[in-house]
Amino acid sequence: MTMIDIHNETLISISDTAKHLPRRPNGKTVHVSAVYRWIKKGIKGVRLESAKIAGCTYTSLEALQRWSDALTDGEDSTAVGRLTSPKSRMTQIERASQQVNEQLRI
Numbered sequence: 624m625t626m627i628d629i630h631n632e633t634l635i636s637i638s639d640t641a642k643h644l645p646r647r648p649n650g651k652t653v654h655v656s657a658v659y660r661w662i663k664k665g666i667k668g669v670r671l672e673s674a675k676i677a678g679c680t681y682t683s684l685e686a687l688q689r690w691s692d693a694l695t696d697g698e699d700s701t702a703v704g705r706l707t708s709p710k711s712r713m714t715q716i717e718r719a720s721q722q723v724n725e726q727l728r729i
Contacts, residue, residue, distance in 0.1 A: 627674045632683035634674070637662075640682055658682070661690070669693045 627634070635643060641653040661671040662680070672686035 627672050627681070627683050627686050629674055629676070629681075632685045634676075634681045634683050637673075637680050637682065640687070643684060643687065666694060 637658050638655050640658045641655065644653050646652055658671070659680075662673045662682070663670070665671070669690060671682055671690045673680050673682050675681075
């Protein structure tokens, strides 16, 4: 998972994030609660990266770009911040285990 590099990325507060995004089709700006949801839950399992510094939560312009790219590209389960359910993860582990056993002929 990629993380925000606070020394090399342009940090923005969560409340300022909407200023860097286009308006919605209805003309409204993105609400700060939506940005927090993107950080906590994500969209389609892809979470927006964030960093906590002195009790304040930040993201970066670069993190917004990576997040947008991941959502636009529809990357597979290795996408930045992709969430996986426990059942789905167990299925992935079982498949990988079967593949290893087949290759080792166990």
